[in-house]
Amino acid sequence: MRYAVLGTGQAGRTLGGKLVALGHEVTLGSRTKDNPVALEWAADSGGGAGTFAEAASFGEVVVNAVAGRVALTALEAAGAANLAGKVLVDVSNPLAFEDGEARLSPVESDSVGEQIQRAFPDARVVKSLNTVNCAVMVDPARVPGGHQLFVCGEDADAKARVTAMLGEFGWPADRVLDLGGIRAARSVEMWLPLWLDLMRHFGHADFNLELRTSR
Numbered sequence: 001m002r003y004a005v006l007g008t009g010q011a012g013r014t015l016g017g018k019l020v021a022l023g024h025e026v027t028l029g030s031r032t033k034d035n036p037v038a039l040e041w042a043a044d045s046g047g048g049a050g051t052f053a054e055a056a057s058f059g060e061v062v063v064n065a066v067a068g069r070v071a072l073t074a075l076e077a078a079g080a081a082n083l084a085g086k087v088l089v090d091v092s093n094p095l096a097f098e099d100g101e102a103r104l105s106p107v108e109s110d111s112v113g114e115q116i117q118r119a120f121p122d123a124r125v126v127k128s129l130n131t132v133n134c135a136v137m138v139d140p141a142r143v144p145g146g147h148q149l150f151v152c153g154e155d156a157d158a159k160a161r162v163t164a165m166l167g168e169f170g171w172p173a174d175r176v177l178d179l180g181g182i183r184a185a186r187s188v189e190m191w192l193p194l195w196l197d198l199m200r201h202f203g204h205a206d207f208n209l210e211l212r213t214s215r
């Protein structure tokens with residue numbers, strides 16, 4: 001499978017590296033063609049690097065791994081035509097630190113996942129993976145137990161494809177909880193303030209939710 005991973009930060013490089021290791025073709029997307037971090041990643045991993053548009057044009061599946069607050073800007077640069085009809089996995093969080101405090105925007109009545117689906121109605125947006133650290137995304141065994149991930153989005157087939165990708169990462173399908181439509185991106189994005197407090201509490205990022213129900 002050909003993947004575009006938009007974002008040269010830790011999340012993008014980790015996801016891209018795992019996909020290459022799994023035998024997929026990956027182009028890491030950046031604002032600029034000559035981003036040194038992307039070029040170094042490509043040289044080390046065997047993947048490719050390019051602009052957001054070049055990556056999105058290349059990928060059969062597109063992963064959005066840029067900061068949530070600039071996701072629309074990055075995806076506009078990627079180009080609506082390069083996203084149309086494709087599964088678009090949104091792993092972003094709309095987090096920014098203001099006056100030393102972590103703040104979400106949008107929050108409660110909207111989400112980045114919904115913003116992306118509205119702005120790119122022909123893309124098949126699936127929100128997932130944003131609730132765990134990127135090392136855990138691609139190696140769930142870092143955390144013991146039957147901990148879980150979420151998917152949400154409007155397209156059932158797209159969610160099934162993302163669940164299959166998560167399976168390649170090591171997440172059994174029964175640990176991927178389908179929260180329904182893209183509206184649920186609000187709640188998984190709002191998990192982030194608690195995730196940050198938990199990281200401060202534990203002193204590391206190797207943790208995740210394990211939900212148990214009575215039936």
Ligand SMILES: NC(=O)c1ccc[n+]([C@@H]2O[C@H](COP(=O)([O-])OP(=O)(O)OC[C@H]3O[C@@H](n4cnc5c(N)ncnc54)[C@H](OP(=O)(O)O)[C@@H]3O)[C@@H](O)[C@H]2O)c1
Binds near residue numbers: 030094
């Ligand atoms: N890191 C994790 O473990 C983790 C876990 C869960 C979710 N996430 C989410 O994954 C996303 C990426 O996080 P990250 O820490 O890897 O990287 P990041 O620093 O949040 O994002 C880096 C990317 O954002 C792009 N970017 C920055 N400003 C931009 C702008 N004004 N317009 C367009 N693009 C811009 C950069 O482009 P250039 O390449 O051109 O510099 C770069 O590709 C975030 O939304 C984060 O919440 C991360």
